[in-house]
Amino acid sequence: MAQQIILSTSICDELTALCDTKADKLFVLTDTTTHEKCLPLLSGCEALKEAVHIVIGATDTHKTLDTLAYVWQQLGHGGGSRHSLMVCLGGGMVTDLGGFAASTFKRGIRFINIPTTLLAMVDAAVGGKTGINFGGLKNEIGVFNESQAVVINTQFLQTLDAENIRSGYAEMLKHALLSGGDLLARHLDFDLANPDLPRLQKMVAESIKVKEAIVKADPHEHGLRKALNLGHTFGHALESLALEQDRAVLHGYAVAWGLVCELYLSCTLRQFPESVMRQCVKFIRDYYGTFDFECKAYDHLYDLMRHDKKNQAGVINFTLLNGVGDIALDCHATQNDVYEAFDFLREA
Numbered sequence: 001m002a003q004q005i006i007l008s009t010s011i012c013d014e015l016t017a018l019c020d021t022k023a024d025k026l027f028v029l030t031d032t033t034t035h036e037k038c039l040p041l042l043s044g045c046e047a048l049k050e051a052v053h054i055v056i057g058a059t060d061t062h063k064t065l066d067t068l069a070y071v072w073q074q075l076g077h078g079g080g081s082r083h084s085l086m087v088c089l090g091g092g093m094v095t096d097l098g099g100f101a102a103s104t105f106k107r108g109i110r111f112i113n114i115p116t117t118l119l120a121m122v123d124a125a126v127g128g129k130t131g132i133n134f135g136g137l138k139n140e141i142g143v144f145n146e147s148q149a150v151v152i153n154t155q156f157l158q159t160l161d162a163e164n165i166r167s168g169y170a171e172m173l174k175h176a177l178l179s180g181g182d183l184l185a186r187h188l189d190f191d192l193a194n195p196d197l198p199r200l201q202k203m204v205a206e207s208i209k210v211k212e213a214i215v216k217a218d219p220h221e222h223g224l225r226k227a228l229n230l231g232h233t234f235g236h237a238l239e240s241l242a243l244e245q246d247r248a249v250l251h252g253y254a255v256a257w258g259l260v261c262e263l264y265l266s267c268t269l270r271q272f273p274e275s276v277m278r279q280c281v282k283f284i285r286d287y288y289g290t291f292d293f294e295c296k297a298y299d300h301l302y303d304l305m306r307h308d309k310k311n312q313a314g315v316i317n318f319t320l321l322n323g324v325g326d327i328a329l330d331c332h333a334t335q336n337d338v339y340e341a342f343d344f345l346r347e348a
């Protein structure tokens, strides 16, 4: 059954409809941040009155086997059965780990995602990727399993700081580049310094539709879903480098800088229009700044890219664009091309 995406107007009513009588026990998973900042927004929900609460540590450092085991344990201690239902209230860490815990507890119970960050609304909570980090690798263990529903309620955006809005917006920019029409122009026209939340809310709905259509066509990433990796081949390497150097950056910032590099390759290796690339680069430079790194980091960054789990036989696989909405999957580039893209990012 396809994942139901609900653009929420009254979250308690929607939860009442979703938390039907079929569930013998209800669990709500939060992390320490969403427990404090987001759960109070659901305090009037009758449907959650009897729910058992499970709270885990916040941030990606808790996306571990230990935390997963803790959630399984709490589901067991709380009387969870195969007929129970878990509500995952949080950012991508909570929806990824919670989705994996629910998918594996007693061979799988139903779960509902209520994403509370922009990044999770437009990306992590939609499309059925669940998992944890393992052995130093991000999202190394997990399964594809869609939540019963994703409830998008943009009142949670008010709990976010400016950096987290920008981080999620980078994935929206990616969706706009992947889709044709005027979506990209409207995204480049948005004032991220003073985000208009009602306007953003409409754009979130459009952005999710782009991802939904891609996931529907290729749920398990054998082909078209690889398009969603645009910006991520460079982005993941930059994110890892920043983490190693103790100056961690938000995922969306790394994706935005990754887009700069991959749009550059789209221009040099495909036929992506340079003028559109320049507009995107300006938007990214204005709102995401630049990432400071030296030429001596190039070899290491290249190595990180070669070890990305999305590659086959050690050859780096890129998603590039021939034009806006014209996707080129499984592209290759020489080491020299990649180093030129690093130069371009540093000079942009």
Ligand code: GLY
Residues within 6 Å of the ligand: 123, 124, 126, 127, 129, 225, 228, 229
């Ligand atoms: N975040 C990319 C995907 O869901 O495939």
